[in-house]
Amino acid sequence: MDVHQATALALRGLEVEARPIQLLHAHSASEAYELLTRNRDIAAVLLDVVMESDQAGLFLVRRIREELGDDAIRIILRTGQSGMVPQIDTIRAYDINDYKTKSELTRTALFACLSAAIRSYRQIRELKDAKRDLEEQGLELIRSRTKLRALTDHRERVREEERKHIARELHDNMGQYLTALRIETSMLEMLFPEPNPEVFKRLHTMRELIDQTIMDTRRMVSNLRPAALDLGLVSAAEWLISDFQSRTGIRCGLQTPxxxxxxxxxxxxxxxxxxLQESLTNVSRYADAKHVDIRITRSSGLLQLEVRDDGCGFDPAAVREKTTFGLMGIRERVLIYGGSARIESALGQGTRLWITLPLIELEKSP
Structure with missing residues (x-):
């Protein structure tokens, strides 16, 4: 009776995890390799060292691990003579999972060895499946975030275009109508050759209301889209800071190239x-600051914006637990351009915001 028949006889009628053990037989390393290539769900291999050659079994181990790329299958090496292949050296040199001499593999020992190998194989496959599922979920999350950022980018572009359109309509139409009304008011004054206190009082009130409406319209146009933006970021930042100081009384310092x-x-x-506008809005609402420093720099392929205030600061851990749409909006705007946003703060120590954008990416952005 050869080793194949003896193994089949020893395992006849036995089950592992309520399933019968199925044996596939190969009589050479090359035949075993072909068998493993066709059947990729084999849980364990009982492998003789000596087959076509004295080292055929060991060479097959390497082919299984390296060529087939199968690190889940459990390999139990069997040798006919103890010491023929040094056990410790073999385990170190080859990716095998157990090493037995044929004499010690009684029916019970063989069943115990295979049971452990099959359970180990199942657990490894489950871990691999779980890892694959997690990787797929991770890829799907990345795709979803990419789509979300693309949607955010599109939304911001649409919002800016709408702001430009509304600002232009207010400036070109409403502004002209208000100017015409003011001229008509002045013309009415000229139609009365003799002073009429009541009429002049009402005309004066009308003129004041028209002037106030003109100022409010100009402010709305500037808030929607300041004309200084057409002159570049530095001019727009200077206008924004000037307006911010006049409205809040908070002093600002600006450094730019x-x-x-x-x-x-x-x-x-x-x-x-x-x-920058959102950052200054946060300062005016929450910081209770006296001074704000703003720096815009360009160096080593990076564009950086830093906003630092001397206000009351906050606990970053507490803020992370809240939904702060202003800070979220800043981060999303920066991520669209492949940049990063970092905020440092502590109670009583003010707040510092760093925005970093890679210029190489900016040049490639559509």
Missing amino acids: REGELDLDQELATTLFRI
Whole structure:
């Protein structure tokens, strides 16, 4: 009786995890390799060292691991003579999972060895399946985030175009109508050769209301899209800071390179302007600051925006637990351009915001 028949007899009628053990037989390393190539769901291999050659079994181990790329299958090496292949050296050199001499593989020992190998194989496959599922979920999450950022980018572009359109309509139409009304009011005054206190009082009130409406309209136009943006980021930042100081009384310092050194496209300049605008809005609402420093720099292929205030600061851990749409919006705007946003703060120590954008990516952005 050869080893194949003896093994089949020893395992006849036995089950592992309520399933019968199925044996596939190969009488050479090459035949075993072909068998394993056709059947990729084999759980364990009982492998003789000596087949076509004295080292055929060991060479097959390497082919299984390296050529087939199968690191889940459990390989139990069997040798006819103890010491023929040094056990410790073999385990070190080859990716095998157990090493037995044929004499010690009684029916019980053989069943115990295979049971452990099959359970181990199942657990490895389950882990691999779970890992694959996690990787697929991760890829799907990345795709979803990419689509979300593309949608955010599209939304911001549409919003900016709508702001430009509304600002232009207010400036071109409403502004003209208000100017015409003011001229008509002045003409009415000229139609009364003799002073009429009541009429002049009402005309004066009308003129004041028209002037106030003109000022409000100009402010709305500037808030929607300041004309300074057409002159570049530096000019827009200077206008924004001047308006911010006059409204809040908070002093601001601004450091920028010369306008020509930035050379930013209109969309990026608008994005950075909106980030700065949102940052200053947060300062005025929450920081209780006296002074704000703003720096825009360009060096080593990076564009950086830093906003630092001397206000009350906050606990970053507490803020992370809240939904802060302003900070989320800043991060999303930056991520669209492949950049990063970092915020440092502590209670009583002010707040610091860093925006970093890679210029190489900016040049490639549509």
